[in-house]
Amino acid sequence: MSANLFDLIRAAAPNLEKMAMESPDGLSLTYGELFERSGCAAHALIALGVEPGDRVAVQIDKSPDMIVVVLACLRAGAVLLPLNVAYTLAELEYFLSDAKPALVLCRPVALEAMRTLAEKLALPAVESLGASRDGGFADRIAAAPTEFATVPRAADDLAAILYTSGTTGRSKGAMLTHDNLASNALTLIDVWRFTSADVLIHALPVFHTHGLFVATNVALLSGATMIFQPRFDPDAIVAALPRATSLMGVPTFYVRLVEHEGVTRQSTAHMRLFVSGSAPLLAETHAAWRGKTGHAILERYGMTETNMIASNPYDGERRAGTVGFPLPGVSLRIAEPETGKALAQGEIGVIEVKGPNVFKGYWLMPEKTAEEFRADGFFITGDLAKIDEQGYVNIVGRAKDLIISGGFNVYPIEIEAEIDALEGVAESAVIGLPHPDFGEGVTAVVVSKPEALLSETAVIAALERRLARYKLPKRVFFVESLPRNAMGKVQKKALRDAHEGLYG
Ligand code: AMP
Numbered sequence: 001m002s003a004n005l006f007d008l009i010r011a012a013a014p015n016l017e018k019m020a021m022e023s024p025d026g027l028s029l030t031y032g033e034l035f036e037r038s039g040c041a042a043h044a045l046i047a048l049g050v051e052p053g054d055r056v057a058v059q060i061d062k063s064p065d066m067i068v069v070v071l072a073c074l075r076a077g078a079v080l081l082p083l084n085v086a087y088t089l090a091e092l093e094y095f096l097s098d099a100k101p102a103l104v105l106c107r108p109v110a111l112e113a114m115r116t117l118a119e120k121l122a123l124p125a126v127e128s129l130g131a132s133r134d135g136g137f138a139d140r141i142a143a144a145p146t147e148f149a150t151v152p153r154a155a156d157d158l159a160a161i162l163y164t165s166g167t168t169g170r171s172k173g174a175m176l177t178h179d180n181l182a183s184n185a186l187t188l189i190d191v192w193r194f195t196s197a198d199v200l201i202h203a204l205p206v207f208h209t210h211g212l213f214v215a216t217n218v219a220l221l222s223g224a225t226m227i228f229q230p231r232f233d234p235d236a237i238v239a240a241l242p243r244a245t246s247l248m249g250v251p252t253f254y255v256r257l258v259e260h261e262g263v264t265r266q267s268t269a270h271m272r273l274f275v276s277g278s279a280p281l282l283a284e285t286h287a288a289w290r291g292k293t294g295h296a297i298l299e300r301y302g303m304t305e306t307n308m309i310a311s312n313p314y315d316g317e318r319r320a321g322t323v324g325f326p327l328p329g330v331s332l333r334i335a336e337p338e339t340g341k342a343l344a345q346g347e348i349g350v351i352e353v354k355g356p357n358v359f360k361g362y363w364l365m366p367e368k369t370a371e372e373f374r375a376d377g378f379f380i381t382g383d384l385a386k387i388d389e390q391g392y393v394n395i396v397g398r399a400k401d402l403i404i405s406g407g408f409n410v411y412p413i414e415i416e417a418e419i420d421a422l423e424g425v426a427e428s429a430v431i432g433l434p435h436p437d438f439g440e441g442v443t444a445v446v447v448s449k450p451e452a453l454l455s456e457t458a459v460i461a462a463l464e465r466r467l468a469r470y471k472l473p474k475r476v477f478f479v480e481s482l483p484r485n486a487m488g489k490v491q492k493k494a495l496r497d498a499h500e501g502l503y504g
Contacts, residue, residue, distance in 0.1 A: 002152035039148035041072030044140035052077030054102035077151035155179035173363030184307035185217035196223035238262035252488035286320035403432030424452025
């Protein structure tokens with residue numbers, strides 16, 4: 001039997017008249033229309049020379065047609081390679097020369113430049129697709145037949161390659177199989193209780209695992225409806241709340257929405273679930289949200305390579321500042337980073353995971369892949385955490401962001417929490433910079449609240465009362481805002497680069 005993810009999605013659809021994606025500008029698609037359009041698009045892929053196993057690179061604006069293309073790739077047995085629309089031509093050159101796609105789909109405005117790049121890299125085909133059904137690929141969809149015999153796939157066949165955000169070193173292509181995606185989405189549907197009665201507000205980008213797989217596959221595999229919004233727009237989310245049942249967002253969504261006057265107990269009364277992930281949600285935001293709406297945000301944790309790993313419970317306490325428990329079917333251990341030896345409960349170590357959710361390896365990087373797996377098959381996530389007495393996983397930061405100062409481990413999150421609690425501080429990021437005496441010097445970058453009068457000496461003086469000496473920042477800088485990527489993650493590497501050489 002074929003394990004093609006599309007077949008599962010097709011079988012899960014409650015009825016073909018049901019709305020799959022509700023979108024502005026008359027672009028909404030029922031399940032029947034979505035399946036038919038994906039059949040047309042699969043024909044169009046094949047007409048452009050795409051064969052099973054070929055990569056299809058897609059750098060287009062968010063619209064329902066992105067999901068049409070995703071399904072078309074599944075149906076044609078192709079491997080989807082979604083690319084952040086913010087990538088420049090220079091960045092694209094790396095991804096495209098690495099992945100060698102049989103087809104590149106781009107925005108209509110980028111067509112000429114993409115053709116030139118494709119020629120340079122000897123890539124065979126480029127076509128354009130716009131967010132309002134414009135571009136050559138949209139014309140091909142319109143002209144193609146709707147019936148398409150989906151190509152059978154094995155559970156272990158590739159469905160997608162997602163390049164990691166590459167905050168340290170070169171971006172790597174994570175190879176995800178049909179079963180990785182299907183098994184994880186089915187688990188999430190179960191633990192988060194998704195059904196065809198759900199209406200999910202989808203405002204996440206669709207080139208990243210959160211919006212592309214978590215939100216979309218959970219909605220489609222439960223036969224739910226998505227209110228498909230082109231970008232994060234607080235007003236549009238507030239307008240959708242009375243008709244929706246659920247929202248999946250990054251912490252920044254909640255930080256922005258909690259300030260919105262339209263977010264109230266009444267306006268969220270129809271909602272049953274708010275999920276946050278992709279970056280740490282501050283306990284303060286969790287509390288503010290609960291105070292305003294009565295809902296406890298459900299925080300979950302995952303990464304491109306592993307899909308979702310852990311989640312706070314649907315029933316039971318959703319503990320702020322934690323990512324809950326490992327998902328059913330996912331084995332998780334906290335291990336000593338150097339050896340992989342499992343640590344006792346309460347100790348800080350690296351999160352390692354194993355299960356059907358874990359990817360197949362990095363594209364064309366067998367050595368890098370081998371380095372990131374233990375001999376017993378556990379994947380080393382690079383996230384540091386401890387497990388509390390009730391089994392909740394507490395993430396304390398990325399291993400590469402750990403600061404070792406004078407031989408002592410300093411966890412940035414601890415210092416950041418202390419700084420954030422000071423009056424006048426909006427947010428902060430703590431980094432380690434090379435230091436001639438200490439190895440690394442703890443350094444804080446702080447965003448003040450408007451009109452707050454904060455100084456470097458005042459911040460350090462306040463922290464002296466709360467933190468051991470070796471944890472104190474040696475320098476504190478004030479900035480307007482912290483550098484963040486599209487998923488709201490603070491780019492610590494950019495901060496380290498900006499202050500390079502500070503301590504000589
Ligand atoms: P990405 O592959 O872009 O999804 O990034 C995955 C990384 O995001 C993880 O390895 C974590 O460092 C971080 N991350 C995801 N979810 C959370 C969360 N709930 N709390 C803290 N960090 C998170």
